[in-house]
Amino acid sequence: MHQLTVLYNHPEDPAAFDKHYRDVHAPLAAKAPGLAGYTVNWCQPGPDGSKPPYHVIATLTWDTEESMKAALRSPEFKAAGADLPNFASAGAQLIFGPTDRVV
Amino acid sequence: MHQLTVLYNHPEDPAAFDKHYRDVHAPLAAKAPGLAGYTVNWCQPGPDGSKPPYHVIATLTWDTEESMKAALRSPEFKAAGADLPNFASAGAQLIFGPTDRVV
Numbered sequence: 658m659h660q661l662t663v664l665y666n667h668p669e670d671p672a673a674f675d676k677h678y679r680d681v682h683a684p685l686a687a688k689a690p691g692l693a694g695y696t697v698n699w700c701q702p703g704p705d706g707s708k709p710p711y712h713v714i715a716t717l718t719w720d721t722e723e724s725m726k727a728a729l730r731s732p733e734f735k736a737a738g739a740d741l742p743n744f745a746s747a748g749a750q751l752i753f754g755p756t757d758r759v760v
Numbered sequence: 761m762h763q764l765t766v767l768y769n770h771p772e773d774p775a776a777f778d779k780h781y782r783d784v785h786a787p788l789a790a791k792a793p794g795l796a797g798y799t800v801n802w803c804q805p806g807p808d809g810s811k812p813p814y815h816v817i818a819t820l821t822w823d824t825e826e827s828m829k830a831a832l833r834s835p836e837f838k839a840a841g842a843d844l845p846n847f848a849s850a851g852a853q854l855i856f857g858p859t860d861r862v863v
Binding site: 697 | 761763765767786789790795796797798799800801802803804805806807812813814817819820832853854855856857858859860861862863
């Protein structure tokens with residue numbers, strides 16, 4: 658598998674972020690060609706009560722690096738990227754790489 | 761689903777980290793009770809060539825928060841945690857939260 662992880666910084670208005678992510682951004686990103694999986698993790702305080710370092714972790718996977726690279730070049734992916742300033746002005750990091758499934 | 765994400769900082773010796781992770785740590789962590797999934801993402805430079813912010817992203821999932829919490833209390837999970845100083849002295853962040861599957 659090949660994976661894109663998006664780490665979203667804490668937004669000024671979490672409720673507005675969450676609504677836009679669910680209603681607008683996730684449906685846009687889900688149109689990226691060839692997606693094998695796409696999950697959204699809503700980060701919460703850990704067992705010690707500490708604030709998590711990010712607000713949301715999105716994980717998108719493709720079967721191969723080639724299919725991921727093709728998706729990154731697609732108009733659908735670019736449309737999702739163009740939506741980021743509409744809700745993620747606090748910033749986000751995109752991380753790429755191969756993924757092994759252990760379980 | 762409920763998810764634990766582990767973000768590993770860049771180690772001093774990436775080859776030693778990777779070998780220990782594959783040969784020792786992943787088999788230990790895979791013994792955590794009730795795991796529904798466990799993937800290991802080997803972060804690489806992005807399309808712009810920039811160094812990724814982390815070395816490895818591990819993603820462990822359980823079907824429910826209760827099963828995750830039970831796993832965190834288990835001797836198997838604690839054994840995996842006790843292994844961290846053996847390879848992850850550069851540090852790691854553990855992030856918890858519920859996960860929605862979009863695709």
